[in-house]
Amino acid sequence: MSAPRLELRQLRKRFDGLDVLADISLTVRPGEFVSILGPSGCGKSTIFKLLTGALQTDGGEVLFDGTPLEDGRRPFAFMPQRDALMPWRRIIDNTTLGLEVQGLSRSQAREKVAPLFAEFGLDGFERHYPAQLSGGMRQRAALLRTVVQQRDMLLLDEPFSALDALTRAGMQRWLQAMWERHRWTALLITHDVREAVFLSDRIYVLTERPARVLDEITVSLPHPRTDLASPEASAIEARLLQTLLNPQP
Amino acid sequence: MSAPRLELRQLRKRFDGLDVLADISLTVRPGEFVSILGPSGCGKSTIFKLLTGALQTDGGEVLFDGTPLEDGRRPFAFMPQRDALMPWRRIIDNTTLGLEVQGLSRSQAREKVAPLFAEFGLDGFERHYPAQLSGGMRQRAALLRTVVQQRDMLLLDEPFSALDALTRAGMQRWLQAMWERHRWTALLITHDVREAVFLSDRIYVLTERPARVLDEITVSLPHPRTDLASPEASAIEARLLQTLLNPQP
Amino acid sequence: MLSVGTLVVAWELYARFSGISAIMLPAPSRVIGQALEHRQALFDNTLPTIRATVFGFGCSLTAAFVFSVLVDFSGRLRRALFPVFIISQTLPLVAIAPLVVLWFGFGLAPKIMLVALVTFFPMLVALVQGYAATDDDIQSLLASMGASRVRVFLLARLPSSLPYFFAGLRISITYAVVGAIFAEYAGAAKGLGIYILNAKNNFRPGLVLAAVLVCATLTLVLFGITVLIQRVAMPWERLDQGRRR
Amino acid sequence: MLSVGTLVVAWELYARFSGISAIMLPAPSRVIGQALEHRQALFDNTLPTIRATVFGFGCSLTAAFVFSVLVDFSGRLRRALFPVFIISQTLPLVAIAPLVVLWFGFGLAPKIMLVALVTFFPMLVALVQGYAATDDDIQSLLASMGASRVRVFLLARLPSSLPYFFAGLRISITYAVVGAIFAEYAGAAKGLGIYILNAKNNFRPGLVLAAVLVCATLTLVLFGITVLIQRVAMPWERLDQGRRR
Amino acid sequence: GLKPVTIALDWTPNTNHIGLHVAQAKGFYANAGVDVEILPYSDTSAGALVASRVADFGILSSLGLFTQRTAGADLVATYAIMQTETGRLVFNADRTDIKSPRDLDGLTYGGFGSAWENALIGSIIRHDGGKGEYETVTLGTSAYEALANGAVDFTLEVYTWEGVKAELDGRPQRAFRYADFGVPDQHSNFIGSSEAYLKENPEAASGFVTATRRGYEFAVDHPDEAAEILIAANKDVLTDHKLIRASLQALIDGHYFRSKEGAVGRIDPAKIDAIGTYLFDAGVLKDGDGKKVEERPDFSTYFTNDFQTA
Ligand SMILES: Nc1ncnc2c1ncn2[C@@H]1O[C@H](COP(=O)(O)OP(=O)(O)OP(=O)(O)O)[C@@H](O)[C@H]1O
Ligand SMILES: Nc1ncnc2c1ncn2[C@@H]1O[C@H](COP(=O)(O)OP(=O)(O)OP(=O)(O)O)[C@@H](O)[C@H]1O
Ligand SMILES: Cc1ncc(C[n+]2csc(CCO)c2C)c(N)n1
Ligand SMILES: [Mg+2]
């Protein structure tokens, strides 16, 4: 078993008077795809904010490749829950943002991103502004912006919540293919149990706020997963739904 | 068969150079719950924007209770896809917004809304600002703001997309109960096929952009629906998924 | 604050040891000495200035608000009024002030007018730009609720304009005092402006700067008040507890 | 535009038929006549004013930008500099302008300084408030991408400040011309300010207003330029095709 | 009841105004049946205030009277405050390069912005054989600081105010008097009104003017008490008591208020005609449209002594 890429140890966070994260410990190994499921408002996005440095922890440790995550080091490609597209940048320029930050020239970055527009169902909208896109299109643009960064690790906060079944399935398949090709390490927040089962090696289930880890489920189905109707998949889905609907710690 | 409450006749809309709605005709009868399913970016939210007057149609007619929808008349309680919460108002004041617009005093409006906070999983957050809420909590606040308005008709644009299975099921049950009690007329945009089947009397499936009506499915299951594992429900679900995944007009 | 102290000390040293004449640059110690010595006169002359500033700024705020609303509600009014307002801003005070005395005499009125003239436009621009910054989704939502334009204005456009309003307020409040002093300089029985002119024509540079000192203090106080008001008026802007910076 | 025309006609009629003396209010026809008659002198005196305005405003913009950046990056600098800037704004021009002219002579330098003094603070406040208006989500996102503070500033804070910047620009540009005229008034060989002063001291109200007219035109042109620049600089603000109003 | 009368000033309060305050404090105005309000100084010329009937009377500079009246303003001088010119051309005493007015050619003049200054200085220099070409920087009230500072080479001053102050400060100055270089002597300033006002209120006018003259006479006779009155009436303004006393003494000693012949307030028709002709010849006088007047105006209509009674 390889050393964890990301390790959270007894992470705690409170907003004045409100305990949000009580005690979150989890690990993600290199190349692993891990999902987090949990009730709305329990603190999932807060975990990501702690990881990306937008918020400060009130206790606990975050280790990345065995060393504490320092301020300067940002090994994550992060997709926030609200898309955070820049209203003043065209879609193409929003999607190249991470690459530009990494130092690529605008034209290099565009070259890298442009071929993906079709795949993300955004072709023809390169020169639109975010305000001219539908909710789902914005979400796909935000996802595109995230994955092209090719960081050590992906942090995805509900990347498919605004997508219809067809588009969602397409994006999920694409993500899985990419993940298999590049062996990205990924941490995904989702509400969709089936999505979690489809994509993950392991799934953490969190309790209500203040959040703790309620359950950890390993999904040992072979990749690529196409048949979610298999009895194993259904069993895991059922167990997850059971845990979520009747949370008993 | 009663006269339609809402009737769209050959609605068309284009954004410079981009045909979005090609020809949308649909009806909603009084007390009926109708859902719209369709690929991301096909123009579902645009339909709502035409109904609420945020955009102007490029052709076609909108009839409400048999007469064209005029400018002044706004018979809808509308929940936009992006929550549109006012950052400067506390959650309680965001949820009372529609009532205040209807002319209720602030205290009256609060009285009406306050009891629902628990049901919506928002109690304790009355005096928080939107920026202090999680994505799902914001969505629930937006839904709460919509349903308390008690208008002739509900327009809900993906009201549950940011919610986990448990919370979502709870909200759906609550909505169904309310709908049965008050016999609201409702038009719902959703990506979730199961949700559509659970809640709707009828479901319209739209094509890709430029959008037309691809299919119209009547869900004649008894209310209240608790058992979605029933063969009829599964059959409808399967047919919907089939239509969505292989759209052949 | 330290930086201000440093500046004052440097000035004192320069004034003392550079051999510069007190006519050009009186030392701060001397200025403060003179200020204390003539505190009664300074006080008496500060009151009218405060009055002109406060009334003038009050009128200007009121007018800016009223016109911003009118202009927001009617595109036609906007096209009609804006050029007039812009032109009013382009008139150099030095040329207008003498005429204002001719038209309105020597009382408080012309001072109020000039203060209002100076501060009206920044407030108007700030408000109008602020209204325009309102989120479209929020406005559509309100419209869907059947909110009248007035309601949409009150519930969405007005709150949205607050940050712009306060940016404008900070700018205008400093101009308000300067404007009042200028108005008095152009003619007044009492007030810091005329005090400065008198001190100058009586060859008292120390007193000139003493009055400037009072004026600066006054402005600082008013500025501080606007900052406090902003704190109170926009509580949702002070939420980022726990955020890094 | 029509409204401006109406005002001018009303003024003309009032000046002609109310029997008011030309000392109090010369008719516009007379003002324009005088302006045409003295166009050469007006033109000669406008050039130095334009120069002072443009250079002064340029310096002020540059300084405001530089300091807004410094102040944005360092809280310590902010605390050190802001009081000094605020105080600089509280000094009444009427008292300061003569001193500046005495210190820096009668050339372009003191005018540039005074124009900068008048316009610096609005621009600074606008920029600083604009930076503060940046969306937190966008900033966190950039930080998560490993963007340095400089990158965050360039990619997020700066574009976010644009609407505030332009609000500030509209205000300052009108003050810039007025400030230049005022600076000349305090001491100069040539310029619209001096022209106004001369006309006034030679009891020529018509010429005073002719110079005011030139000054107003100049300001309007500059104002128009800022509006155009805003159009070009913020294309995403002009999207709402098809929207109702 | 007393008839209210307003008077507008030409400059911030100074010793030139002493007679008004004395007449006020000593009750001369009340005795004459007028209730006088001395208006605050303003940037608007007293001539404009009087001609537009904002003020009943005003202190008019000689230049203001001649130019504004010629341009059509309703102004009449009713009282001469100064019997002789108080102005002079000054420069710092250490300017050894300036020996006579012709040396001013090419130097920098710190001026106040009137056409008359140029005519005056130019004619002084030319009278002395120079070309009359020099640089002008318009400074207004900062001219004296600029002179002390060396920023300008020369300026004009009111001897009995700025000149006296320089003496008190020990800043030696030298000066050229206009009359020594071909400029006719003149009354530096007047108290004037409008014909319209004088016609409507002859009694109040003569009461006011006559009482004012009593005020100036009293000031000449009782300088100490008069200085006290002036200071008391302007206590925030006139903080340099030494300057007030010295200035008043200079005004008395120089026979500015009361001429050697004993005249107080009387306007000398010869002086008016002389300076008027000088200004006309110099091309300073313009009509209402800004055109040089072609015909020499009748200067005898510019003033009247009729309101100085008893
Ligand atoms: N203001 C606008 N200007 C130009 N195009 C626009 C504008 N608003 C929407 N569109 C386009 O209209 C199309 C439909 O948008 P709409 O928001 O209705 O989609 P949707 O069906 O709600 O999608 P989703 O499920 O992703 O929310 C999109 O292609 C979008 O780019
Ligand atoms: N800035 C803040 N100030 C105060 N409370 C906050 C703040 N940010 C988040 N919270 C609280 O922290 C809790 C967790 O929020 P978080 O966004 O992490 O939830 P989540 O698990 O992502 O929920 P969702 O699935 O609805 O997105 C919520 O109760 C929220 O109100
Ligand atoms: C007390 C006093 N009154 C007026 C002036 C203005 N002034 C400056 S030069 C000049 C004319 C000199 O002939 C005049 C009237 C002054 N400086 N001091
Ligand atoms: Mg979340």
Ligand SMILES: [Mg+2]
């Ligand atoms: Mg949508």
